[in-house]
Every structure is written in C-alpha cells, then in structure tokens.
Amino acid sequence: MNTRTTADDSLLQEVRTFRQQHPDIQNVDLLGFDLAGRFHGKRYPIDQIEKIAAGGMLKYPQNMLLLGTQGRVYRIDDYAFADGDPDTPRRLVPGSLVRVGWQREPLAQMLMTSGDTAAPVCFEPREVLAQVLQRLRRKGMQPTVAFELEFYLVDRQRQDGLPQAPRDPLTGLQDQTAFDIDSLYRFSEVLQDIVRCAQLQGIDTTTMLSEDGPSQFEINFNHSSDPLRAADHSAMFCRIVRGVAQQHGCEASFMAKPYLQHAGSGMHLHVSLYGEDGENLLSRHEGAALRHAVAGCLAWIPHTMPIHAPNHNAFRRYTSGTVNAASRASWGLENRDACLRIPQSEPKDLRIEHRLSGANANPYLVLAAVLSAIEYGLEQGREPIPSLNEERSSGVEFPTDMLEAVRRMAGADFVQAALGAEFVNVFCQNKRQDQLAFMDVITPRECQWFL
Incomplete structure (x- = not known):
C-alpha cells in the first residue's frame, strides 16, 4: 500500500511558518484519538514533520485505535490477532500545529487522521464524525x-x-x-x-x-x-x-x-x-x-x-x-x-x-x-x-x-x-470487553458482604 502523503503547499507553508515563529521548538507530538477517548502517537523531530507535509510517508498501526481504557488489546473479529497488526496511512491535519504551553521544554503538537487517505479507518472517531x-x-x-x-x-x-x-x-x-x-x-x-x-x-x-x-x-x-x-x-x-x-x-x-x-x-x-x-x-x-x-x-x-x-x-x-x-x-x-x-x-x-x-x-x-x-x-x-x-x-x-x-x-x-455498521460493531465489542475486564476482579466489599 502506498502510504506516502500528497504534498499540500498550504500545509507545507504552515509548518515552515511555524518553524520560523518558534525556532526553539525541535520536536512535535503527533497525535491521534482512539475509541477510548485518549490521544496516542509519536514524538517527531520537527524537520521530519516538514518532510511529511511535503509529501513524505506517514503511517501508524491501525489497531492502536482499538485499545481499551487500560491499553488492553481485545480480540475483536480479525483485528489485532489475525490481521498482522497492519500499518495504515495517516495525514497531518491542517491548522492543528500548535505550541504546547504547559511543558517546561519547548514542544509542539499536531493532529493526524486516516481521513482522506488511501485507506480511511472506519472506526477512527474523527473519521466517523467527518463522514457524518x-x-x-x-x-x-x-x-x-x-x-x-x-x-x-x-x-x-x-x-x-x-x-x-x-x-x-x-x-x-x-x-x-x-x-x-x-x-x-x-x-x-x-x-x-x-x-x-x-x-x-x-x-x-x-x-x-x-x-x-x-x-x-x-x-x-x-x-x-x-x-x-x-x-x-x-x-x-x-x-x-x-x-x-x-x-x-x-x-x-x-x-x-x-x-x-x-x-x-x-x-x-x-x-x-x-x-x-x-x-x-x-x-x-x-x-x-x-x-x-x-x-x-x-x-x-x-x-x-x-x-x-x-x-x-x-x-x-x-x-x-x-x-x-x-x-x-x-x-x-x-x-x-x-x-x-x-x-x-x-x-x-x-x-x-x-x-x-x-x-x-x-x-x-x-x-x-x-x-x-x-x-x-x-x-x-x-x-x-x-x-x-x-x-x-x-x-x-x-x-x-x-x-x-x-x-x-x-x-x-x-x-x-x-x-x-463496522464502526458500531467494533465500538460495541470494545466497550463490552472493557466492561467485562473492569468487572473481572473481586473487591474488598464483595468479601465484606458475601464471604
């Protein structure tokens, strides 16, 4: 699969302008959002972000989107355990490159999505909203x-x-x-x-x-x-x-x-x-x-x-x-x-x-x-x-x-x-297994009440 992004002149200019305005920033946290409502991602050197904006390759494991609340990998149909845990293409979200204001070290962050790529992930939350x-x-x-x-x-x-x-x-x-x-x-x-x-x-x-x-x-x-x-x-x-x-x-x-x-x-x-x-x-x-x-x-x-x-x-x-x-x-x-x-x-x-x-x-x-x-x-x-x-x-x-x-x-x-339909199927299985995992413990109160 071709995971190379398409060059976007306005996006490339956004990254270059940001680098000029924030010369002290050397790293960017590239973030995606999963079913559990958490960010995941990688930290990239900012010059690599510029290369991606110029059409470079950006890919990320598809099944990261499926992790449960505690980061567990659940068996959902053929995902994760029978699909080889594939990478899928991502793209940078224009307008999302910003400085992180609460870290001591100079740092930026930017969003990534599978939307508008060669293989959008139907259960990515941002892509579900984009389709609606x-x-x-x-x-x-x-x-x-x-x-x-x-x-x-x-x-x-x-x-x-x-x-x-x-x-x-x-x-x-x-x-x-x-x-x-x-x-x-x-x-x-x-x-x-x-x-x-x-x-x-x-x-x-x-x-x-x-x-x-x-x-x-x-x-x-x-x-x-x-x-x-x-x-x-x-x-x-x-x-x-x-x-x-x-x-x-x-x-x-x-x-x-x-x-x-x-x-x-x-x-x-x-x-x-x-x-x-x-x-x-x-x-x-x-x-x-x-x-x-x-x-x-x-x-x-x-x-x-x-x-x-x-x-x-x-x-x-x-x-x-x-x-x-x-x-x-x-x-x-x-x-x-x-x-x-x-x-x-x-x-x-x-x-x-x-x-x-x-x-x-x-x-x-x-x-x-x-x-x-x-x-x-x-x-x-x-x-x-x-x-x-x-x-x-x-x-x-x-x-x-x-x-x-x-x-x-x-x-x-x-x-x-x-x-x-596939989003609903995956999401419901994810939530069901999250709940079962949460309940899979004997609490002190159970022992107080029922021992």
Whole structure:
C-alpha cells in the first residue's frame, strides 16, 4: 500500500511558518484519538514533520485505535490477532500545529487522521464524525456547535484510593465550596494558565464558572461553524487541563462521577443547524422542525448510551440523584433537569443543548451521534413526548448498565446506517470487553458482604 502523503503547499507553508515563529521548538507530538477517548502517537523531530507535509510517508498501526481504557488489546473479529497488526496511512491535519504551553521544554503538537487517505479507518472517531458531516453537507445542512466541559481539580494524594479535593493555595485547607465565585480567585493561577494554554492552541474559550462540586469548574467555548475543529478543540482542551494541573501540583479529572455525594461532570453540546441560505433549519415551520429534531434525539438516546456514558463510572451520573443529571431521556424549555434543554433564543440562534454525555465521553462520537439523531428526527417528522414543562414525569427510559447499553446499540439498524455498521460493531465489542475486564476482579466489599 502506498502510504506516502500528497504534498499540500498550504500545509507545507504552515509548518515552515511555524518553524520560523518558534525556532526553539525541535520536536512535535503527533497525535491521534482512539475509541477510548485518549490521544496516542509519536514524538517527531520537527524537520521530519516538514518532510511529511511535503509529501513524505506517514503511517501508524491501525489497531492502536482499538485499545481499551487500560491499553488492553481485545480480540475483536480479525483485528489485532489475525490481521498482522497492519500499518495504515495517516495525514497531518491542517491548522492543528500548535505550541504546547504547559511543558517546561519547548514542544509542539499536531493532529493526524486516516481521513482522506488511501485507506480511511472506519472506526477512527474523527473519521466517523467527518463522514457524518459530509453526509449533512450533501443534504444542505451546516451545523454550528459549542462544547461545554466540566472537570474537577483533585489532590495528588488519594484517601483509601479515592480522590479528595485539592488544598486551597491560600489557606492550605481542602477546598469544600461549590458555586463560589471566590473559587475562581483561589485557583486563579491554574485556571488562568489553562485559558492561556487553550488560547495559545487557538481554542476560543468564553466563560468560566465554579460548579456544584468542590473545586469543580466549567469552561465554555464559543460557537463554531467548523464542527470537526470544535471536536478537535474539545479533545485537546482535556489534554491541556490535565497537563496544566500537573504543573501546578494537583490533578484534573474529567471522570464523570469522581464523588458519589457530589455532582458529576458532564459534556454539554449546543447544536444549531443552518441551510445553504443561512436560515436556521430548527426554526422552520413555526417550531415544528425543532420538535422533530428533539424527537430524533430522544429516539437515539436509548440506543447510543455507550457513546454518552463510555464506562462503568459514567452511568453513576444518572442514578445518584444529584441535580441536573437526567435519569431518563427528556426535554424541556430552559430546563436543566432535561437531557435536551432548549435555551430561550431568537429564531436565528435556536439550538438544542444536549446535556446527557459524561465529561469523559469521546467528543467526536458524541457530536456524530447527536447530529445524526437530529438528522433522523427531521427526516422522520415525528412529534416528541411532552416536555418537562408540560409533564414533570415525562421521559423515555434508557439503559444504565453498560452490557445492556451495548446490546441496544449493536441492534439498532438506524444507528448502524448513520455511523457505519463496522464502526458500531467494533465500538460495541470494545466497550463490552472493557466492561467485562473492569468487572473481572473481586473487591474488598464483595468479601465484606458475601464471604
């Protein structure tokens, strides 16, 4: 197979310009994103990146995308164990070469993808989203999206293996406050460093707020008409937050439910949909299009939970009884208890805020699923169940156990049609085996209860 890339004059110029602007940088981390929602890759000398941009060879093991949460290689059909673990071609993602702002040594990073190569990998998360976006564009639909990400700062020291709140930099005491504007002041050094590093990488952050849990924060991004780049930025932002936190003597966690007694961390996704004439498609037919889109999202939720809740812990957000975490698929106007919140806005800005996903969900797959669900709803033209504003108990049950969630997703023909049958097959097998591996241990509590 020819793994040589095609020379791209604009990409080559991007690399050369970057080298001129950052002469101290000698190495670049080349990053891909896998099914488990983690970056993998290699560190290259920057002159080799320039050679790749000029048309040089770039390839990477295909099966790196399939690793489980702990880096395990699972037996999924013929992948990994019976296919010879092949390399497949990759290409550099234009516009993604940026300086890494939290490392002591000068360093840059750049994204790579199998998309638009001679052999795209159908289960690469970025490629799954790219295919969905191409389909929407062919139908005259252009999404505008914005991510919101919640995370906890936690102390490096564990208590009986469990996380605990970090020490207040001013008092030395453990932080226990929530919704406190002064938390932004007490942890201002790390938070401002996060924003600085994000902006250095071209990530357009907006508001910052202290959330419901101790040392829990949310940082929002501006709406973007480039959904693929928005997902890139969401993925890179998590890496930034973790890296900056380490430099400040603590850790950052996007774990969906690090504390049972406190609020979980979510990934909220705002989506508008525009036509070729610039009209907001969700505002058509006096709001009927919005209701149809909502109905599509509600129909998809029970069949895509492994995407929204990617591990055992993520399902705890829906069953712990804390505020603003829905336990059923629901919708509502200006209602944060609903999975789908419709913020009050002008018709041109009408959007759906999809609030179901955990903060550690894969942003590429979440966006691909939500956009496909909206597309499905618009084409089906069905009315949704009553909103929470109309009927407080309204909602559709969804699985809160990974094995049942995988079974539902694997059997959903409409999900396979939209996201790709082979992707759904591989993803569901990966999640099923991850869950079985997680459960394959006898815990101290089992011995306390059943010995």
